[in-house]
Amino acid sequence: MDGEPLYERLAEHYRRIIAAGTLSPGDRMPSVRTFMAQHGVSLSTAIQTFRRLEDSGWCEARPRSGYFVRRRASPVLDALPEGDAAPLAIAPPFAGLHERVSRVIDRGHTATDALNLGGASAAASLYPTERLQALAIRLLRRKPTLLTDAGRIDALPEFRHAMAKRALSYGVTVSPDDVMSTSGGVDAVNLALRAVAQPGDTIAIESPAFFGLLQLLESLGMRALEIPASPTTGLSIEALEVALNAYPDIRAVVVVPNLQNPLGSVMPDERKAALVALCASRGVAVIEDEPYRELVDAPHTVKPVKAWDRDGTVIYCPSFNKVLAPGMRLGWISGGRWHARVKMLKFAHSRHNAALLQAVAAEFVGSGAFDRHLRRFREQLRVQRDATADAIARHFPAGTRMNRPPGGMLLWIALPDGVHSDALFDAALARGIRIAPGSIFSNSNRFDAYIRIGCTRAFDAAQEAAFDTLGRLVRDAIAAG
Amino acid sequence: MDGEPLYERLAEHYRRIIAAGTLSPGDRMPSVRTFMAQHGVSLSTAIQTFRRLEDSGWCEARPRSGYFVRRRASPVLDALPEGDAAPLAIAPPFAGLHERVSRVIDRGHTATDALNLGGASAAASLYPTERLQALAIRLLRRKPTLLTDAGRIDALPEFRHAMAKRALSYGVTVSPDDVMSTSGGVDAVNLALRAVAQPGDTIAIESPAFFGLLQLLESLGMRALEIPASPTTGLSIEALEVALNAYPDIRAVVVVPNLQNPLGSVMPDERKAALVALCASRGVAVIEDEPYRELVDAPHTVKPVKAWDRDGTVIYCPSFNKVLAPGMRLGWISGGRWHARVKMLKFAHSRHNAALLQAVAAEFVGSGAFDRHLRRFREQLRVQRDATADAIARHFPAGTRMNRPPGGMLLWIALPDGVHSDALFDAALARGIRIAPGSIFSNSNRFDAYIRIGCTRAFDAAQEAAFDTLGRLVRDAIAAG
Numbered sequence: 001m002d003g004e005p006l007y008e009r010l011a012e013h014y015r016r017i018i019a020a021g022t023l024s025p026g027d028r029m030p031s032v033r034t035f036m037a038q039h040g041v042s043l044s045t046a047i048q049t050f051r052r053l054e055d056s057g058w059c060e061a062r063p064r065s066g067y068f069v070r071r072r073a074s075p076v077l078d079a080l081p082e083g084d085a086a087p088l089a090i091a092p093p094f095a096g097l098h099e100r101v102s103r104v105i106d107r108g109h110t111a112t113d114a115l116n117l118g119g120a121s122a123a124a125s126l127y128p129t130e131r132l133q134a135l136a137i138r139l140l141r142r143k144p145t146l147l148t149d150a151g152r153i154d155a156l157p158e159f160r161h162a163m164a165k166r167a168l169s170y171g172v173t174v175s176p177d178d179v180m181s182t183s184g185g186v187d188a189v190n191l192a193l194r195a196v197a198q199p200g201d202t203i204a205i206e207s208p209a210f211f212g213l214l215q216l217l218e219s220l221g222m223r224a225l226e227i228p229a230s231p232t233t234g235l236s237i238e239a240l241e242v243a244l245n246a247y248p249d250i251r252a253v254v255v256v257p258n259l260q261n262p263l264g265s266v267m268p269d270e271r272k273a274a275l276v277a278l279c280a281s282r283g284v285a286v287i288e289d290e291p292y293r294e295l296v297d298a299p300h301t302v303k304p305v306k307a308w309d310r311d312g313t314v315i316y317c318p319s320f321n322k323v324l325a326p327g328m329r330l331g332w333i334s335g336g337r338w339h340a341r342v343k344m345l346k347f348a349h350s351r352h353n354a355a356l357l358q359a360v361a362a363e364f365v366g367s368g369a370f371d372r373h374l375r376r377f378r379e380q381l382r383v384q385r386d387a388t389a390d391a392i393a394r395h396f397p398a399g400t401r402m403n404r405p406p407g408g409m410l411l412w413i414a415l416p417d418g419v420h421s422d423a424l425f426d427a428a429l430a431r432g433i434r435i436a437p438g439s440i441f442s443n444s445n446r447f448d449a450y451i452r453i454g455c456t457r458a459f460d461a462a463q464e465a466a467f468d469t470l471g472r473l474v475r476d477a478i479a480a481g
Numbered sequence: 482m483d484g485e486p487l488y489e490r491l492a493e494h495y496r497r498i499i500a501a502g503t504l505s506p507g508d509r510m511p512s513v514r515t516f517m518a519q520h521g522v523s524l525s526t527a528i529q530t531f532r533r534l535e536d537s538g539w540c541e542a543r544p545r546s547g548y549f550v551r552r553r554a555s556p557v558l559d560a561l562p563e564g565d566a567a568p569l570a571i572a573p574p575f576a577g578l579h580e581r582v583s584r585v586i587d588r589g590h591t592a593t594d595a596l597n598l599g600g601a602s603a604a605a606s607l608y609p610t611e612r613l614q615a616l617a618i619r620l621l622r623r624k625p626t627l628l629t630d631a632g633r634i635d636a637l638p639e640f641r642h643a644m645a646k647r648a649l650s651y652g653v654t655v656s657p658d659d660v661m662s663t664s665g666g667v668d669a670v671n672l673a674l675r676a677v678a679q680p681g682d683t684i685a686i687e688s689p690a691f692f693g694l695l696q697l698l699e700s701l702g703m704r705a706l707e708i709p710a711s712p713t714t715g716l717s718i719e720a721l722e723v724a725l726n727a728y729p730d731i732r733a734v735v736v737v738p739n740l741q742n743p744l745g746s747v748m749p750d751e752r753k754a755a756l757v758a759l760c761a762s763r764g765v766a767v768i769e770d771e772p773y774r775e776l777v778d779a780p781h782t783v784k785p786v787k788a789w790d791r792d793g794t795v796i797y798c799p800s801f802n803k804v805l806a807p808g809m810r811l812g813w814i815s816g817g818r819w820h821a822r823v824k825m826l827k828f829a830h831s832r833h834n835a836a837l838l839q840a841v842a843a844e845f846v847g848s849g850a851f852d853r854h855l856r857r858f859r860e861q862l863r864v865q866r867d868a869t870a871d872a873i874a875r876h877f878p879a880g881t882r883m884n885r886p887p888g889g890m891l892l893w894i895a896l897p898d899g900v901h902s903d904a905l906f907d908a909a910l911a912r913g914i915r916i917a918p919g920s921i922f923s924n925s926n927r928f929d930a931y932i933r934i935g936c937t938r939a940f941d942a943a944q945e946a947a948f949d950t951l952g953r954l955v956r957d958a959i960a961a962g
Binding site: 102119121124127128129130132133136137140141144145146147148149150151183184186187190194198199212215216218219221321325326327328329330344345347348349350351352353354355356357360 | 583600602605608609610611613614617618621622625626627628629630631632664665667668671675679680693696697699700702802806807808809810811825826828829830831832833834835836837838841
């Protein structure tokens with residue numbers, strides 16, 4: 001934080017106060033004079049702070065009245081329905097899923113000119129491109145053998161130390177020895193699954209779930225048991241308990257407790273604690289996939305479920321693909337009581353990751369630069385998310401349902417009755433627009449009427465036009481149905 | 482080749498002539514005058530060429546007689562015994578192998594001061610460190626988003642093109658679309674195995690085999706059927722055929738046809754052709770692991786078995802860990818008729834590799850720099866290998882058997898009767914010397930009396946002393962037994 005201008009720090013302070021609800025929409029902000037006195041700053045700093053808050057949409061100036069917390073005038077869609085109470089039956093290993101996902105991805109990639117509203121990685125311009133570039137060059141100069149030295153068989157010591165130290169700052173205690181680098185989150189979850197389960201075993205997952213997890217389970221020959229998840233509070237602990245009683249061969253539960261993909265849900269702390277307690281008592285592993293936690297907008301640090309782990313029940317899998325650098329393909333894993341097996345599998349399957357990438361991540365994350373990037377990034381994402389959600393609310397017909405998640409870059413949208421997301425995907429692609437159809441987020445057809453929209457770059461006129469088109473396609477589908 | 486001085490090119494020409502046996506040890510080299518006339522070069526170039534050949538041990542100057550092909554005066558050990566004719570019975574999935582290997586690796590790593598004679602990666606100084614460093618920096622400057630752009634889901638187009646183009650130069654025709662980047666060779670073989678086989682299936686492998694392959698098969702729940710391999714010509718095709726008849730559930734055969742680890746064997750072309758024909762006729766996949774092919778000393782290009790593949794039977798897995806840059810952890814895979822499944826598994830398990838590393842490899846391999854590096858590297862390895870083999874021949878007692886492989890950095894040594902490699906490993910480590918015991922190269926105890934020595938850096942006095950110590954330890958073991 002030290003490197004930032006004073007007005008940025010003050011603006012962040014007020015954002016937190018507003019996000020926490022201490023100041024509500026419509027509330028008057030302190031006057032410039034009061035602000036200067038309270039914070040002991042100059043007029044220029046006070047004005048810059050208010051301008052910053054105004055630019056980013058948190059405040060608005062009213063002529064001759066001063067600054068007010070902004071009242072959202074956006075049209076509002078109904079909230080998403082909560083999940084069912086009962087767990088779903090085990091879906092048979094669904095041999096068609098890979099093909100379904102591949103079809104969506106391949107068709108999307110073939111349409112190279114299409115506007116991609118279906119992605120889940122932000123634009124390179126939102127990541128600290130120049131800083132990482134400069135850091136990589138500096139490290140290569142400092143240690144020219146980074147590319148040619150075979151190195152140790154496990155992760156770079158500085159990487160392990162930097163990760164363990166940062167984890168401590170958000171309530172997770174792991175030893176550097178229990179940190180292993182991975183090729184991003186998918187590689188980590190893959191290792192975790194193979195460490196605790198065998199082909200044929202059952203794995204409990206959230207429903208809906210990131211399609212990559214469904215593909216992974218299918219390719220490992222494991223059975224996915226989809227447990228209902230609330231779009232606001234995530235996995236239903238009650239449903240999980242029923243499932244654990246009904247299916248004694250459940251070996252693990254895979255969760256994304258913070259900003260679940262596609263829901264955007266964040267589990268409340270008491271649910272996180274309950275999840276760990278329940279699984280610890282049953283001897284079932286919790287595999288915590290963490291692509292997005294650092295992107296939660298909250299006045300306090302949001303903890304992973306790993307923070308409640310006392311006996312190594314949680315295999316913790318954070319990654320940097322979404323929060324720092326999609327091109328680095330880097331994450332890490334701390335395997336709890338399965339760590340030795342995780343380490344063995346990592347060695348047997350792919351060895352350690354490239355030292356250069358580990359060194360870049362270690363140095364960046366270990367410095368204040370990571371937190372500065374995250375503050376800016378969260379703010380940019382909030383603005384993009386709001387603008388996108390507003391556009392959807394303006395253009396989509398009544399009956400569309402959507403939540404506004406507290407962070408990240410994803411919106412999960414229930415289409416009105418009778419609209420099928422696969423048909424919408426095809427129709428949209430024909431008009432140069434890519435979306436992610438809900439059908440790929442489950443082995444069942446439970447989410448066929450949903451779509452996922454990624455708010456991955458600054459909202460612009462092209463997106464506005466695309467949502468106008470999508471809204472018309474949805475209306476057409478209703479009329480045709 | 483264009484960037485090299487003329488005398489280097491001429492020296493290489495003569496090395497090939499000598500390696501091919503056209504000039505034998507003791508033969509007189511052309512006189513300086515003849516040499517100048519034959520090649521149309523200056524006196525200075527002629528002298529530099531002979532000096533270069535002399536420095537690298539290929540020629541010797543005799544006073545007033547001129548230059549002669551060097552006669553090796555080294556003590557000679559008996560050659561290794563050839564493999565048995567009959568295939569081994571299927572070893573049960575050997576639950577202890579991971580522990581055995583882990584013990585060796587962990588103990589070796591704990592002894593950080595130990596002189597490592599057991600490794601299989603050359604020292605960073607033998608790789609093109611400065612060139613790769615400069616190239617990586619240049620690429621980062623040219624495209625700053627290499628670390629932060631999410632990129633496409635498959636390999637970088639320039640990487641796929643560079644690999645396909647190079648493969649063409651050694652007789653392998655693959656389309657750029659059939660090239661997928663991997664995290665080195667182990668990752669590639671892992672993908673290949675999972676593409677063609679399920680847990681419980683049987684996989685034919687060479688015996689002895691690289692311990693990493695045995696670990697991989699164990700962790701995948703696949704059964705390893707060890708097929709005898711000759712230390713000179715590699716896998717026994719006859720034994721493989723018997724095995725294919727006896728065990729109809731063999732799904733694949735994993736081979737390292739060029740410079741097998743640990744044997745150093747190179748399959749003759751007719752065996753390579755026979756292997757592909759046999760497996761194609763049985764519908765069994767050939768998984769070709771290729772860490773070392775570029776390091777074969779030969780007057781002509783040595784081909785992978787993939788060059789004989791006509792119907793996609795061979796899954797080709799070359800990697801750059803050993804030949805270009807151990808720290809990059811990069812390789813590629815071309816999956817033959819299983820390529821779509823390989824691609825799907827790669828996507829499901831770890832996504833694509835970091836773009837920066839792919840870009841570095843594409844540019845280096847696509848330029849003449851790779852071949853120039855390989856020429857120098859092969860020559861350095863030859864000198865190191867000869868010096869190491871000579872030291873072993875000097876210090877080890879009669880009854881020790883060893884071949885001198887035609888390239889690479891590994892020596893596979895049969896100890897005299899009664900000496901156990903695990904005991905020698907322990908005794909050597911206590912004296913600050915790491916070796917690789919033969920026991921980890923098989924699920925059977927067939928190679929317990931073997932050790933593998935890596936000639937991974939310039940031979941020096943410390944290594945001379947270490948081989949003296951090892952030789953005494955072997956003598957002590959014989960005396961004690």
